[in-house]
Amino acid sequence: MSKNHQKVVLVGDGAVGSSYAFAMAQQGLAEELAIVDIIKDRTKGDALDLEDATAFTAPKNFYSADYDTCKDADLVVITAGAPQKPGETRLQLVDKNLKIIKSVVEPIVKSGFNGIFLVAANPVDVLTYAVQKLSGFPKNKVVGSGTSLDSARLRVALAKKFNVSPVDVSANIMAEHGDSEFAAYSSATIGGKPVLDLAKEQGVSMDELLKIEDDVRKKAYQIINLKGATFYGVATALARISRAILRDENAVLPIGAPMNGEYGLHDLYIGSPAVVNASGVAKVLEVPLDDREEKAMKSSAETLEEVAKNGMAKLQGNK
Numbered sequence: 476m477s478k479n480h481q482k483v484v485l486v487g488d489g490a491v492g493s494s495y496a497f498a499m500a501q502q503g504l505a506e507e508l509a510i511v512d513i514i515k516d517r518t519k520g521d522a523l524d525l526e527d528a529t530a531f532t533a534p535k536n537f538y539s540a541d542y543d544t545c546k547d548a549d550l551v552v553i554t555a556g557a558p559q560k561p562g563e564t565r566l567q568l569v570d571k572n573l574k575i576i577k578s579v580v581e582p583i584v585k586s587g588f589n590g591i592f593l594v595a596a597n598p599v600d601v602l603t604y605a606v607q608k609l610s611g612f613p614k615n616k617v618v619g620s621g622t623s624l625d626s627a628r629l630r631v632a633l634a635k636k637f638n639v640s641p642v643d644v645s646a647n648i649m650a651e652h653g654d655s656e657f658a659a660y661s662s663a664t665i666g667g668k669p670v671l672d673l674a675k676e677q678g679v680s681m682d683e684l685l686k687i688e689d690d691v692r693k694k695a696y697q698i699i700n701l702k703g704a705t706f707y708g709v710a711t712a713l714a715r716i717s718r719a720i721l722r723d724e725n726a727v728l729p730i731g732a733p734m735n736g737e738y739g740l741h742d743l744y745i746g747s748p749a750v751v752n753a754s755g756v757a758k759v760l761e762v763p764l765d766d767r768e769e770k771a772m773k774s775s776a777e778t779l780e781e782v783a784k785n786g787m788a789k790l791q792g793n794k
């Protein structure tokens with residue numbers, strides 16, 4: 476993917492999708508961004524609105540399109556799907572959004588698309604799994620946004636606690652992008668110093684760290700209660716993952732990654748740090764987990780496996 480001209484197709488032009496397109500405009504990533512949605516006036520309007528931004532940023536061709544545009548795309552980003560209503564969990568969206576994912580993946584594959592899928596619609600771990608199964612693509616070519624947003628939230632929260640910049644916090648939320656996620660504190664560092672050591676030195680208790688973890692877990696609900704949806708955080712996380720793919724960066728990012736024995740897990744997508752480049756998920760980095768984290772990873776994986784198994788069976792009419 477080292478060619479000079481890169482093309483991204485955005486499928487789903489709602490709050491998350493349009494914010495992603497805006498982030499891509501601001502960051503000058505990809506020369507072409509095609510927008511697909513069932514609401515055509517929205518994609519046409521957004522393409523016109525977004526092209527005005529290019530007078531201040533970098534040339535980019537924004538346009539409304541149908542699925543056949545995917546045939547020569549480097550990256551397809553899927554944000555099509557129902558969002559949570561206040562109080563609704565991500566997992567409760569599964570049946571509705573699996574149907575949408577199926578209706579989206581089939582025409583993308585039919586177009587002859589041979590690039591990388593990046594999936595953000597919720598429940599993202601299950602939908603990423605479904606995209607891989609329904610497309611028949613190699614697992615490395617299907618990437619989930621996974622816990623990228625949650626890890627950003629953790630870095631922001633720890634930055635506030637320890638009075639440093641969030642860009643200098645290296646910390647991951649792992650497992651489900653959702654209620655069973657956990658903070659991998661045992662491997663978190665700030666400037667190379669373990670967060671657990673820093674916490675001890677500064678009199679921050681484990682209970683306080685666990686409260687931060689819980690606040691991060693609940694942050695989407697908090698934002699949805701306040702303004703109806705979350706979109707700027709995830710849009711920027713998606714642009715970051717897109718950059719790693721389009722620029723072949725070998726960036727180490729927390730994403731929704733396919734498990735091939737890492738953490739003793741198989742045949743599911745779950746949040747873990749991984750190396751991301753033009754091939755998609757180049758390598759899952761299996762980070763060491765302490766006892767608490769290992770239990771949380773296992774339990775979260777069981778939840779995701781159950782939801783994916785039932786959801787896929789229903790989708791295929793077997794249930």
Ligand SMILES: NC(=O)C1=CN([C@@H]2O[C@H](COP(=O)(O)OP(=O)(O)OC[C@H]3O[C@@H](n4cnc5c(N)ncnc54)[C@H](O)[C@@H]3O)[C@@H](O)[C@H]2O)C=CC1
Binds near residue numbers: 513554595597621705
């Ligand atoms: N992974 C993450 O970290 C995050 C994921 N999300 C998820 O992203 C998804 C989108 O959220 P919003 O943009 O807020 O929702 P939205 O309702 O604003 O936008 C959804 C868009 O999908 C389109 N759509 C629906 N069915 C479609 C189909 N069959 N084909 C093409 N387009 C279709 C709709 O027309 C709409 O434009 C939700 O599932 C939400 O839960 C939201 C925030 C963070």
Ligand SMILES: CC(=O)C(=O)O
Binds near residue numbers: 559565597694705709
């Ligand atoms: C909505 C959602 O998944 C989030 O903001 O984390």
